[in-house]
Amino acid sequence: MPLETPARIVSELTSRGYNADREAVTLLARAADPDSALDAAVERAPEDALKLSSDHVESVLADLEPGRKASASTGYDNGNESGKESTSAEETKGDDDVGEAVADVSRPDESIRDPDLDARSVEITGNVTGESTGTGEYDDFVSVFQDRFKRLSKQLRSRVNARPTSVVGEMPGGGETAIVGMISDIRSTASGHWLIELEDTSGTYPCLVMKDREFADTVDELLLDEIIAVEGTLSDDNGDGDGILFVDSLYFPDVPRTYQPSTADRHVQAALISDVHVGSQEFMGDAWSRFADWLHTPEAENVEYLLIAGDMVEGVGVYPNQDEELDIVDLYEQYEQFSEYLKEVPGDLEIVMIPGNHDAVRLAEPQPGFDEELRDIMSVHDARISGNPSTVTLEGVDILMYHGVSLDEVIAELPDEKASYDEPHKAMYQLLKKRHVAPQFGGKTRLAPEEKDYLVMNSVPDVFHTGHVHKLGWGKYHNVLAVNSGCWQAQTDFQKSVNIDPDSGFAPILDLDTLDMTVRQFS
Structure with a gap:
C-alpha cells in the first residue's frame, strides 16, 4: 500500500x-x-x-536517491522553480467587508507543520456517486421535477397559505389567495406588465405582476423551472376559466435573513481553489509550485484542508480546436501530471475534490465522482473524491462545493448589475436565493434526471464554493459566504475569442473558526 x-x-x-x-x-x-x-x-x-x-x-x-538536493522548505528538492516573488494583487475583488485584502507571497524559508489530526472532522453529503439511477426515460424527468417541487415548495409553504392551482381556478373572484409553483413561462404584456405561468402538481395558473409594483424589478431575476410563491387578489371573472391572480407579493425559497452560520471550535483553515487545468499550455505550474511551497511555511501551518472545486485537468475535445492549446494530449497523462503536482502540497492536508466540465466524467449534472482508474491515479495523500455538487462539512462548517457551470446561464439571463463575470459571487447569490444550483432546465447547463434532485439546496450552507468562470469574487449573502476561487490557467486563445480575462494563481484561505477569508496571490 x-x-x-x-x-x-x-x-x-x-x-x-x-x-x-x-x-x-x-x-x-x-x-x-x-x-x-x-x-x-x-x-x-x-x-x-x-x-x-x-x-x-x-x-x-x-x-x-543519488543526485538528490535538499531544499529550504522540506529538505527535499522537488525540482520546482519557486524562487520568484509574486506580484501584487488588486484589492478590488469581492465585497470590502469580508475577510482581509489580497496578500503577496514569496519563497518559504522553512517548514513547520504540526496538525492536530484527532481534531479533524470531514463529512460529505449530497454525493450522487454510486447513486445515479437515471436512464433518460420520461418518468425520470417527471421524478426529478416532482422531487424539486416537493422540497422547495415545503420551504415556501411555511411562509404563505398556498392553495393548489386546481382549487384556485374554482374560487370566487375578488378573493385573496397564494400559489406555490414552478415557473413554466414568463412574458411581458403589451402594457409592460409581466405574466408568469406557475405550475404545480394539479395544473397551471397565470399570475400578473404589474409594472408599478415595488417588487416588479424582481421579475428580472426569475428563471424558468425555479420554484417561487406569490400572494395576490383573484380577478373578478375567476371561476369561469379565464381568471388571473394579480400579484401583491413574491417570495423565493431564499436564505433566511436571520441565518447564523456554524464555525469550527478551533483556529483552523481551508484553502478553496478550483480550475487547475493541468495539460493546458497555459497551466501556471510555477504559480502552483509557489502555492505548494507556501503551504509548507509557518504562515500556512493552520491550513489543514484543501478543497478543489473541479477541472483538475484541461481535458480533451472540450471546445473546438482545443488540441492546439494542449501541452499534454493524452487525457490519462494529464491526470498523472496533476497527481504529480498534488504531491507537492503537504502530505498531512485533508483534500476533497469534485469534478468539473473539463474532467473525464459525464457532463450532465449532478456529476458522479471519477471512476476507479482515475481515482487510482489521483490517490495522492488519500484525497477524497465526491460528486458535483457535494456538501463537505469540515469541523461543523458546511461548505457546498459546486463547479459552477450554471453560473454561465445565470449571468446570461440576468441584468449585469445582478450577475456578471466581473462579480461572480453575485450570480452565486441568485442561486442561494433560489436554493438550487442549476434551476433552469434545457439551457446552457446539461441536467441529468434522477430519482431525486441532487441540485436542490435542502439546507443552507455556511460557505458556497464554486469555480468554472475563472474569475475571483467573494462576498456574504444573508451571512452565507460565497466564494468563486479563480483558476490556475493563464488566458487561452479560446478565452480571448470570448473575451474572458481570467484571475489566475489565487488561493482563498478560509478561517473555519470565524469564516473570515484572506486571498493570496501566487502569480
Missing part, C-alpha cells in the same frame, strides 16, 4: 515500534518511493533508537 500520507507513515512506523520527528515524516512522504524509503529508514535505524530523526532519514534518502 502506498505510504504518501504522513498519518499512514506514522501508523506504519508505530506498528514497527518506532516514532519519528515531524520533519522525518515529511521527508518520507515526499520520497520518490515512500515504501522503500520507510523500509530502509527502519532497517538502518540505530539499535537503541525508538525515534527516527530527520538527519537519519535525510542520509537514507541520499543513498536511495
Whole structure:
C-alpha cells in the first residue's frame, strides 16, 4: 500500500515500534518511493533508537536517491522553480467587508507543520456517486421535477397559505389567495406588465405582476423551472376559466435573513481553489509550485484542508480546436501530471475534490465522482473524491462545493448589475436565493434526471464554493459566504475569442473558526 500520507507513515512506523520527528515524516512522504524509503529508514535505524530523526532519514534518502538536493522548505528538492516573488494583487475583488485584502507571497524559508489530526472532522453529503439511477426515460424527468417541487415548495409553504392551482381556478373572484409553483413561462404584456405561468402538481395558473409594483424589478431575476410563491387578489371573472391572480407579493425559497452560520471550535483553515487545468499550455505550474511551497511555511501551518472545486485537468475535445492549446494530449497523462503536482502540497492536508466540465466524467449534472482508474491515479495523500455538487462539512462548517457551470446561464439571463463575470459571487447569490444550483432546465447547463434532485439546496450552507468562470469574487449573502476561487490557467486563445480575462494563481484561505477569508496571490 502506498505510504504518501504522513498519518499512514506514522501508523506504519508505530506498528514497527518506532516514532519519528515531524520533519522525518515529511521527508518520507515526499520520497520518490515512500515504501522503500520507510523500509530502509527502519532497517538502518540505530539499535537503541525508538525515534527516527530527520538527519537519519535525510542520509537514507541520499543513498536511495543519488543526485538528490535538499531544499529550504522540506529538505527535499522537488525540482520546482519557486524562487520568484509574486506580484501584487488588486484589492478590488469581492465585497470590502469580508475577510482581509489580497496578500503577496514569496519563497518559504522553512517548514513547520504540526496538525492536530484527532481534531479533524470531514463529512460529505449530497454525493450522487454510486447513486445515479437515471436512464433518460420520461418518468425520470417527471421524478426529478416532482422531487424539486416537493422540497422547495415545503420551504415556501411555511411562509404563505398556498392553495393548489386546481382549487384556485374554482374560487370566487375578488378573493385573496397564494400559489406555490414552478415557473413554466414568463412574458411581458403589451402594457409592460409581466405574466408568469406557475405550475404545480394539479395544473397551471397565470399570475400578473404589474409594472408599478415595488417588487416588479424582481421579475428580472426569475428563471424558468425555479420554484417561487406569490400572494395576490383573484380577478373578478375567476371561476369561469379565464381568471388571473394579480400579484401583491413574491417570495423565493431564499436564505433566511436571520441565518447564523456554524464555525469550527478551533483556529483552523481551508484553502478553496478550483480550475487547475493541468495539460493546458497555459497551466501556471510555477504559480502552483509557489502555492505548494507556501503551504509548507509557518504562515500556512493552520491550513489543514484543501478543497478543489473541479477541472483538475484541461481535458480533451472540450471546445473546438482545443488540441492546439494542449501541452499534454493524452487525457490519462494529464491526470498523472496533476497527481504529480498534488504531491507537492503537504502530505498531512485533508483534500476533497469534485469534478468539473473539463474532467473525464459525464457532463450532465449532478456529476458522479471519477471512476476507479482515475481515482487510482489521483490517490495522492488519500484525497477524497465526491460528486458535483457535494456538501463537505469540515469541523461543523458546511461548505457546498459546486463547479459552477450554471453560473454561465445565470449571468446570461440576468441584468449585469445582478450577475456578471466581473462579480461572480453575485450570480452565486441568485442561486442561494433560489436554493438550487442549476434551476433552469434545457439551457446552457446539461441536467441529468434522477430519482431525486441532487441540485436542490435542502439546507443552507455556511460557505458556497464554486469555480468554472475563472474569475475571483467573494462576498456574504444573508451571512452565507460565497466564494468563486479563480483558476490556475493563464488566458487561452479560446478565452480571448470570448473575451474572458481570467484571475489566475489565487488561493482563498478560509478561517473555519470565524469564516473570515484572506486571498493570496501566487502569480
